Amino acid sequence: MRSIVGDANVLTDPDAMAGYLTDWMGRYHGHADAVIRPRTTAEVADVVGECAAQRIRICVQGGNTGLVGGSVPPPEAPGDDGLILLSTARMTDIDDVDEVGATVGAQAGATIAAIDARAESVGLMFPVDLASRESATAGGVVSTNAGGVRMIRHGNTRAQILGIEAVRADGQVLRRWSPLVKDNVGYDIPGLLAGSEGTLAVITGVLFRLVTAASATVVLVAAHDRVDDAIALIGQAREAGLTVEAAELMTQAGLDLVHEHGTRRPVATPAPYYLLLEVSGAGDPEELVVDLLENGTGIVDAVLEPGPARALWEVRESHTESIARSTTTPVVKLDVSFPIRELPAAVTELEALPGELDFACRPILFGHVGDGNVHVNLLDVPVEHTTEVTDRVFTIVAGHGGSISAEHGIGRAKTAWTHLGRSPVDLAAMRAIKDALDPDGLLNPGVIFG
Ligand SMILES: Cc1cc2nc3c(=O)[nH]c(=O)nc-3n(C[C@H](O)[C@H](O)[C@H](O)COP(=O)(O)OP(=O)(O)OC[C@H]3O[C@@H](n4cnc5c(N)ncnc54)[C@H](O)[C@@H]3O)c2cc1C
Numbered sequence: 001m002r003s004i005v006g007d008a009n010v011l012t013d014p015d016a017m018a019g020y021l022t023d024w025m026g027r028y029h030g031h032a033d034a035v036i037r038p039r040t041t042a043e044v045a046d047v048v049g050e051c052a053a054q055r056i057r058i059c060v061q062g063g064n065t066g067l068v069g070g071s072v073p074p075p076e077a078p079g080d081d082g083l084i085l086l087s088t089a090r091m092t093d094i095d096d097v098d099e100v101g102a103t104v105g106a107q108a109g110a111t112i113a114a115i116d117a118r119a120e121s122v123g124l125m126f127p128v129d130l131a132s133r134e135s136a137t138a139g140g141v142v143s144t145n146a147g148g149v150r151m152i153r154h155g156n157t158r159a160q161i162l163g164i165e166a167v168r169a170d171g172q173v174l175r176r177w178s179p180l181v182k183d184n185v186g187y188d189i190p191g192l193l194a195g196s197e198g199t200l201a202v203i204t205g206v207l208f209r210l211v212t213a214a215s216a217t218v219v220l221v222a223a224h225d226r227v228d229d230a231i232a233l234i235g236q237a238r239e240a241g242l243t244v245e246a247a248e249l250m251t252q253a254g255l256d257l258v259h260e261h262g263t264r265r266p267v268a269t270p271a272p273y274y275l276l277l278e279v280s281g282a283g284d285p286e287e288l289v290v291d292l293l294e295n296g297t298g299i300v301d302a303v304l305e306p307g308p309a310r311a312l313w314e315v316r317e318s319h320t321e322s323i324a325r326s327t328t329t330p331v332v333k334l335d336v337s338f339p340i341r342e343l344p345a346a347v348t349e350l351e352a353l354p355g356e357l358d359f360a361c362r363p364i365l366f367g368h369v370g371d372g373n374v375h376v377n378l379l380d381v382p383v384e385h386t387t388e389v390t391d392r393v394f395t396i397v398a399g400h401g402g403s404i405s406a407e408h409g410i411g412r413a414k415t416a417w418t419h420l421g422r423s424p425v426d427l428a429a430m431r432a433i434k435d436a437l438d439p440d441g442l443l444n445p446g447v448i449f450g
Pocket residue numbers: 024059060061062063064065066067070071088108129130131132135136137138139140141142143144145146147148149197198199201202203204320321407408411444447
């Protein structure tokens with residue numbers, strides 16, 4: 001490995017490796033014999049090829065902001081073969097933007113913030129955006145098929161991929177790199193790698209499409225007594241002729257928590273539910289928003305600001321960090337989705353869940369509700385009750401026809417519950433794909449399949 005990436009990029013000292021072996025939440029801790037930090041695709045190919053020859057397992061890591069434990073290796077078990085953590089931290093190159101085609105190529109370790117800044121420098125926008133933007137990487141968002149705050153407008157990460165470069169488990173480089181929007185020659189391999197969580201190949205580069213940002217946006221936060229009224233405001237905004245750029249649900253408990261950690265409250269009147277909407281529209285969107293707030297159902301207080309309205313967004317975006325800082329045990333963080341019509345009943349059931357448990361815990365719900373996505377966070381759950389609580393949440397999800405993973409993936413956290421989202425035949429097809437592309441099971445062992 002040292003001869004491939006250089007001495008400085010093979011870490012074996014426990015202190016130097018520690019940060020790579022624990023996930024963002026501090027919930028998952030793993031073991032690796034070394035952390036390897038390649039700089040180029042050729043180096044990745046050599047590293048992976050050498051691992052294949054010696055049957056060494058590989059855990060792939062980008063920004064390590066994943067929330068399902070997939071970015072860190074499993075703990076050491078007796079009889080295990082060797083395992084390296086392959087970090088893309090040094091693979092940060094971003095190509096010049098093709099302004100005519102509205103595309104940009106990036107190495108896997110380039111951060112979302114850096115790719116967006118490159119797009120913005122020519123008046124375009126990278127359509128995937130999430131609160132972890134300063135650390136989350138191109139390879140990470142593709143591997144998790146991240147959603148994020150702009151999904152309601154532009155689709156998930158899979159929808160932004162035009163081309164991909166990846167190293168297969170045997171070390172061969174697969175490059176399908178074409179700006180063609182129409183190109184139906186066989187299977188959609190870039191689409192397959194989206195959401196594969198490092199189990200099928202190591203992504204080394206991505207060719208993304210870019211979009212034009214809305215010229216003027218308005219951000220509003222509306223406080224509601226009823227969750228169905230909060231959710232209905234999204235449809236009312238569309239009926240009023242506005243384009244919904246983002247739609248986020250928050251609760252009083254979440255606002256209290258972020259306020260305790262220094263974020264100001266958006267409105268004076270407290271209410272159980274808050275909807276943050278970012279909208280655009282032809283003409284003067286602010287006028288339409290004022291009308292919307294006057295006529296919207298069940299609004300008890302509201303505030304609006306011209307975009308980007310960072311202070312209003314901070315209320316939403318500081319949730320994840322405030323939760324991590326406040327919980328007394330590793331947070332039980334479940335990212336689920338529901339059919340939109342089921343959301344009000346599902347949210348009510350999820351909020352009532354702690355009252356049915358034999359121990360105290362605090363629920364904080366928030367999320368990209370316009371996509372039916374709710375992030376369920378249960379704080380202070382005694383560690384021995386994690387599985388029970390997860391089971392209870394997923395039972396509610398299944399009862400409403402929802403998904404146990406909206407956008408974070410399966411990782412190590414949810415492998416026991418994939419049967420709730422996929423039939424046996426479907427799971428067998430997934431397993432056959434994994435076996436075909438990684439016959440020795442060297443890539444991200446324990447992720448998705450357990
Ligand atoms: C504050 C905060 C907010 C967040 N908000 C959102 C959100 O709105 N929407 C959302 O979807 N997620 C969100 N996340 C989760 C996380 O940021 C995303 O899952 C992100 O896509 C992970 O990117 P990463 O580079 O950090 O990947 P990592 O965490 O390093 O890895 C995630 C998975 O991808 C695999 N992987 C990483 N790089 C590669 C590669 N080059 N090749 C193959 N496999 C690879 C890893 O093995 C792992 O399975 C949030 C996280 C935080 C901390």
